Amino acid sequence: MSEDKLKLLSCHFTWDLQKEDADLNFLEVKIRERLAVKCEYEGNLKQREFNFLAFIKHLQGFDDEALKTLQLAKKEHPDDDGSVIVTYGNLAWVHSLMGSVTKAETYIEKVNEILRAFPAPSPAELHREVQSEKAWLLLKFSRKTYVRAKESFLEALQKEPDDKEWNTGFAFSLFRLEGLKIGQYKRVQFEESPAVLQLKKALNLDPDNAMIHVYLGFKCYKNTKTLNNAEAWQYMTQALAMAPDNLSVVLRVAKFMKKEQCYDKSLKVLLEMLKIAPDSSRLHHEIANNYRWKAMQMNDTHNPELLGLCIQHLEKGASLNPGYIYPQLELAQRYAERKQMAKAEQKFTELFALPDLKPADRQAWHRMYGDFKQYRWGSEKAAVEHYKQGMMLGRVSTEWITCRNRLRKILQNDRRDTYGIRTFFHSFRTENKDD
Template sequence: MSEDKLKLLSCHFTWDLQKEDADRNFLEVKVRERLAVKCEYGGNLKQREFNFLAFIKHLQGFNDEALKNLQLAKKEHPDDDSSVIVTYGNLAWVHSLMGNVTEAETYTEKVNEILRAFPAPSPTELHREVQSEKAWSLLKFSRKTYIRAKESFLDALQKEPDDKEWNTGFAFSLFRLEGLKIGQYKRVRFEESPAVLQLKKALNLDPDNAMIHVYLGLKCYKNTKNVNSTEVWQYMKQALTMAPDNLSVVLHVAKFMKKEQFYDKALKVLLEMLKKAPDSSRLHHEIANNYRWKAMQMNDVHNSELLGLCIHHLEKGTSLNPGYIYPRLELALRYAEQKQMAKAEQKFTELFALPDLKPADRQAWHRMYGDFKQYRLGSERAAVEHYKQGMMLGRVSTEWIACKNRLRKVLQQDRRDTYEIRTFFHSFRTENKDD
């Protein structure tokens, strides 16, 4: 079938979603975990989840799996109206890519029939359902598509300034973009944040949206120098009350509780959610983190019960999502804390040997393997070498700072600079002036 005809279809395949911009494995995990939770889906949200998952499977090279998910999307909305324009467009593309020319032409014609039966407000405008699915897909796909998501919601807002969905989507876009711009260690006044102003407007229009409460709570927490803890907790508790079955809400609230060092509260929330989503790798990872931090709070990192629970959930989580390297590295360190040095070494070795290890994952490997050498095996020289290797990968993740800080700590205790760390820092600054 002619690709020119396919390019006229408004769907995931024509929205310029580039596979190199996204973590396809993580996107798939998030969608599958959301779908696994038994809860009510409003409107066409479940159909859209299957559409999005189908496109991710295509990007992974599994068009047969993509087709299965599109068929599930079709089942969610069997009527031929504007709500299936994206689904049918995706179906036309997948069938064409699989060589099913007749089916591709059939779905292309179905889209054209719908467009004739339900014309858009103008030739240059998308149907509301299509504009909505496109904007939310851009917001979900990658940080590199946040700006386009914002522009899409803003374009819709200019036509319908008081629309609940457009205001919420625009607020979420600003929240994500502001998070990228501000970074982890910077602060802006809560009252001056454009994201906060828009989130408050969205909340007035959609007071029952739990995620708006979560985002306002996080903004209050991150953007205020003297944090009003009471206000933050109010936002978080309200969100949890509104959406106790929403995996994203639960994870956000629990992570906030963890940062506030209320590990038992976080565990209570997470373990309750685990009953509804027992196969969520993200839940297991977060539960493991809380057991770990609870042990540290007790000044007893080798507490056998808590360490055992931490390892149990890390093992379960990594078995569910082996593509996420970080928990597997953490698991190796926890084995070492159990004095299972050979098992830890084996885990580190097999992880380093993985093909196509991303630079950020490789950097995390060097930092954690360095910690293993330093704190478990007492080999400072080997640890320093790995911290250096981690830094040499550049600022590909926050682990760069972690490696640098560990080298500084070694240097503070070794005035003679046995490992030539000062020379390394100097040469590194010379080669990487931007750093």
């Protein structure tokens, strides 16, 4: 079969999505957790989730699992209309990759039949259902595809300026892109934020969308024109009332409450959600964080009860998602706080030995292991070496800043510069002028 026929299909395999740009394990976990929550998916959202999951399995090298997942997507919408164009395109690709040429050609013909029966407004345009699935996928896949998502929604808006979905998607794209600037310490002010204006427009068109309320709540948070976060709380409370069983909404509202240091409120929301989604590793991680911060708020970080609950949820989260490293690094630190030093050391050793550890995870490992060496074993020399190793990985995460600050603090207390930190900083600046 000619590969040109496959390339003409509009589906995940032709949308230029690179596996190096995404955290495939985390994406898979998020999708599976959403699917596990027993709430209704509107329209074809569940079919889209299966399509996305199937593509992730393909990128991970498991085309047999991808095919099984696409069959689930097909069952979600058995009718041959515009809603299955992407699903059939994905099926054609996977069958072709697995050597089933006849089946691949069958699905290609199915797509062509649907396009003849339900044509797009013009040959240059995507069918609406395809445009929608592509745009939302770009928004979910990776921060590197946020700009393409924004452009896709904007292109659709130019044809339908008052469309509810396109306005919402465009607003979410702007919110995500401004979030990247926040990560670079360039916070976009509320009054100057294009995302805020677009979110408010989207809310007028779709007032029942809980996630719009959540995003507006975050944009209101610490607004320089207000003395408190009353407006942010109003948005968040409304979102929670509208979607109390939506895992994504609940996690974000709980994180806002944590930022406000309302740990008991956050825990109440999270523990209620845990009854609905007991196997969500993200929920367990967030619950553990709240117990940790609550103990710190009480000036009692070694509180046996809270520390025990924190460890319990970190361990559960680790068992549910062993591929997510950061919570397990926190678990090693909590073991150390409980004076279980051998257990902590073992956990650190196990994590560092994992194959294909991402640079950001490796950087976090060096920072946290450095803290372990400095604050638990009193080995400043070993800590310095790990902070240096962390910095040498580059600005792959915010841990780079933490490693640098740790070294600066040690240097302030060590005028003789016993560990050659000044020399390290100088050589580092020379080699990395952009940093």
